[in-house]
Amino acid sequence: MSSSQESNQLPPTTAIAPKTPLKATTEKWFEYSVKVQPHHTDYGGVVWHGTYLTWMETARGEYLESMGINFAELVKLGCDINVVETYLRYHKGLRLGDIALVKTRMIEMTGVRMHFDYRIESSDRQQVYVTGKITLVAVDRKKGKIMRQLPPAVKDILVKLL
Amino acid sequence: MSSSQESNQLPPTTAIAPKTPLKATTEKWFEYSVKVQPHHTDYGGVVWHGTYLTWMETARGEYLESMGINFAELVKLGCDINVVETYLRYHKGLRLGDIALVKTRMIEMTGVRMHFDYRIESSDRQQVYVTGKITLVAVDRKKGKIMRQLPPAVKDILVKLL
Amino acid sequence: MSSSQESNQLPPTTAIAPKTPLKATTEKWFEYSVKVQPHHTDYGGVVWHGTYLTWMETARGEYLESMGINFAELVKLGCDINVVETYLRYHKGLRLGDIALVKTRMIEMTGVRMHFDYRIESSDRQQVYVTGKITLVAVDRKKGKIMRQLPPAVKDILVKLL
Amino acid sequence: MSSSQESNQLPPTTAIAPKTPLKATTEKWFEYSVKVQPHHTDYGGVVWHGTYLTWMETARGEYLESMGINFAELVKLGCDINVVETYLRYHKGLRLGDIALVKTRMIEMTGVRMHFDYRIESSDRQQVYVTGKITLVAVDRKKGKIMRQLPPAVKDILVKLL
Numbered sequence: 079m080s081s082s083q084e085s086n087q088l089p090p091t092t093a094i095a096p097k098t099p100l101k102a103t104t105e106k107w108f109e110y111s112v113k114v115q116p117h118h119t120d121y122g123g124v125v126w127h128g129t130y131l132t133w134m135e136t137a138r139g140e141y142l143e144s145m146g147i148n149f150a151e152l153v154k155l156g157c158d159i160n161v162v163e164t165y166l167r168y169h170k171g172l173r174l175g176d177i178a179l180v181k182t183r184m185i186e187m188t189g190v191r192m193h194f195d196y197r198i199e200s201s202d203r204q205q206v207y208v209t210g211k212i213t214l215v216a217v218d219r220k221k222g223k224i225m226r227q228l229p230p231a232v233k234d235i236l237v238k239l240l
Numbered sequence: 241m242s243s244s245q246e247s248n249q250l251p252p253t254t255a256i257a258p259k260t261p262l263k264a265t266t267e268k269w270f271e272y273s274v275k276v277q278p279h280h281t282d283y284g285g286v287v288w289h290g291t292y293l294t295w296m297e298t299a300r301g302e303y304l305e306s307m308g309i310n311f312a313e314l315v316k317l318g319c320d321i322n323v324v325e326t327y328l329r330y331h332k333g334l335r336l337g338d339i340a341l342v343k344t345r346m347i348e349m350t351g352v353r354m355h356f357d358y359r360i361e362s363s364d365r366q367q368v369y370v371t372g373k374i375t376l377v378a379v380d381r382k383k384g385k386i387m388r389q390l391p392p393a394v395k396d397i398l399v400k401l402l
Numbered sequence: 403m404s405s406s407q408e409s410n411q412l413p414p415t416t417a418i419a420p421k422t423p424l425k426a427t428t429e430k431w432f433e434y435s436v437k438v439q440p441h442h443t444d445y446g447g448v449v450w451h452g453t454y455l456t457w458m459e460t461a462r463g464e465y466l467e468s469m470g471i472n473f474a475e476l477v478k479l480g481c482d483i484n485v486v487e488t489y490l491r492y493h494k495g496l497r498l499g500d501i502a503l504v505k506t507r508m509i510e511m512t513g514v515r516m517h518f519d520y521r522i523e524s525s526d527r528q529q530v531y532v533t534g535k536i537t538l539v540a541v542d543r544k545k546g547k548i549m550r551q552l553p554p555a556v557k558d559i560l561v562k563l564l
Numbered sequence: 565m566s567s568s569q570e571s572n573q574l575p576p577t578t579a580i581a582p583k584t585p586l587k588a589t590t591e592k593w594f595e596y597s598v599k600v601q602p603h604h605t606d607y608g609g610v611v612w613h614g615t616y617l618t619w620m621e622t623a624r625g626e627y628l629e630s631m632g633i634n635f636a637e638l639v640k641l642g643c644d645i646n647v648v649e650t651y652l653r654y655h656k657g658l659r660l661g662d663i664a665l666v667k668t669r670m671i672e673m674t675g676v677r678m679h680f681d682y683r684i685e686s687s688d689r690q691q692v693y694v695t696g697k698i699t700l701v702a703v704d705r706k707k708g709k710i711m712r713q714l715p716p717a718v719k720d721i722l723v724k725l726l
Contacts, residue, residue: 113460115463116459116606117456120603120605121610122320122602127322128603131289132290136437150497163330168322174607279444279452279618279621294603298601312661336639337634337636452617484608485613489650489652490649490650491648
């Protein structure tokens with residue numbers, strides 16, 4: 079996960095908004111529960127490795143919603159939040175009918191860059207299935223470019239969180 | 241390829257097969273070409289971030305096939321190859337109808353652990369869309385455990401490559 | 403939707419279990435609610451037409467569960483329920499963040515063949531997005547063949563329903 | 565192609581463009597070949613029933629392309645082609661590594677409504693896996709409504725075909 083320079087389409091946001099990153103020390107996770115469906119699995123009888131990104135996306139949306147940020151509204155207002163980095167480790171596979179807890183929390187914000195942490199666990203929290211980190215960045219939909227700063231309403235909510 | 245079915249708590253494979261990793265110095269990439277379809281995209285007009293894992297999986301299968309390793313045959317023989325780690329960086333989004341070159345190569349093998357490198361580029365190779373690393377591990381389907389060593393036929397081919 | 407003969411792998415179940423079909427007259431729908439996520443949509447800004455099959459699958463599983471039929475358990479016991487026919491009509495597209503009610507009910511059972519009806523509506527029930535019919539058949543997992551009859555426990559529940 | 569964005573309550577396109585349907589008598593199929601990948605399958609070891617819609621979409625795009633209609637260009641010009649109806653029959657499941665021939669042809673055109681026929685067969689054409697029909701309609705992207713008539717360039721090509 080060593081960082082490398084982004085392509086010219088994605089000027090490093092730190093150049094745009096060089097700021098002390100805000101780090102969370104909270105232990106609080108947002109939890110979203112999923113039951114493994116046939117379309118989540120593959121021939122191996124367990125969840126296909128790409129499926130988790132759909133669960134993580136849904137959990138992230140619900141997490142933001144729980145803080146008062148409506149993702150679909152944000153998009154309508156011209157601000158999108160794009161995934162720029164994903165790192166996943168697969169510890170154990172989930173089977174058809176299993177219930178998973180998708181746990182997420184924002185751990186850091188650097189300018190318009192948001193870092194989310196993930197843990198997918200069994201419902202009794204005794205088994206870890208997947209861990210991961212996903213980085214997102216706020217994008218101006220009209221310009222197709224990374225925003226200089228988050229919309230104030232969003233920023234206020236997220237800063238408060240961290 | 242399913243996500244990992246490793247036995248509980250991920251015994252480091254190096255503990256099972258502690259070996260000097262075989263590293264590739266080759267610059268040779270295997271190339272697989274994809275045209276962006278409607279089902280690859282999302283409301284943003286570009287490829288949804290999880291879609292790339294399907295392209296990478298297909299490219300990997302074709303790459304192995306080009307070396308004489310038939311993945312489906314391997315699975316029938318009881319040896320699966322599970323994804324245990326994915327790391328992707330998204331540089332720029334691809335649009336409907338765009339042609340992408342999905343480039344992959346195996347860069348290292350440590351025991352039964354195989355490390356693949358990825359670059360998704362425009363067909364003229366001037367634009368990088370996605371870069372990534374994916375780690376896979378050979379799994380005994382019957383036991384549901386990481387294999388102690390690769391099936392000899394497979395290993396011979398891969399060692400030759402590196 | 404005119405019927406045609408099935409391939410020899412799928413001998414018509416009516417030949418196996420010729421029975422008066424059981425028809426439901428009930429108006430009762432099972433309802434399952436979904437929020438449109440980015441991965442459900444395509445470049446057109448609305449839900450991609452294949453996505454609805456994932457929602458319908460999940461709704462069907464929850465519906466069976468609500469009747470006391472645990473689908474994953476059934477599969478473990480060697481009885482799978484395979485989709486043999488789908489018919490969908492797309493009336494209007496759902497957008498990011500929209501809430502859909504996926505309504506389903508079993509309308510008929512002919513031997514081991516189960517017919518489900520679907521309506522996807524807006525949460526205020528004023529707009530119909532998709533209507534459809536899906537037919538499933540019970541399959542013996544070991545033999546890979548259509549079952550002669552449903553497992554008694556399952557049949558009893560379904561017959562009572564109709 | 566998104567599912568329908570037709571204006572409310574589906575004004576029958578025949579009301580907009582009442583025309584004698586153009587029917588094809590041709591036996592010519594366009595063929596597109598696919599190898600079954602892990603992400604196409606489910607726990608049952610065969611292709612998940614919704615996956616076929618992705619194959620059919622890709623085959624349809626290649627088919628149009630082969631006639632000189634570039635789908636992505638069409639969309640850029642403001643004309644989308646939305647799926648309004650799908651009917652699929654599943655005869656037999658494909659397994660990991662299997663090669664499928666996705667055969668398609670346009671069989672009829674009624675105003676801006678296009679009817680496609682599908683057959684998914686084994687590469688030796690001895691086994692039929694899936695058959696289906698998909699109806700699409702040309703939509704004005706800006707207005708979000710069904711077009712009164714196809715763009716002339718497109719229409720000329722399709723009429724010639726039938």
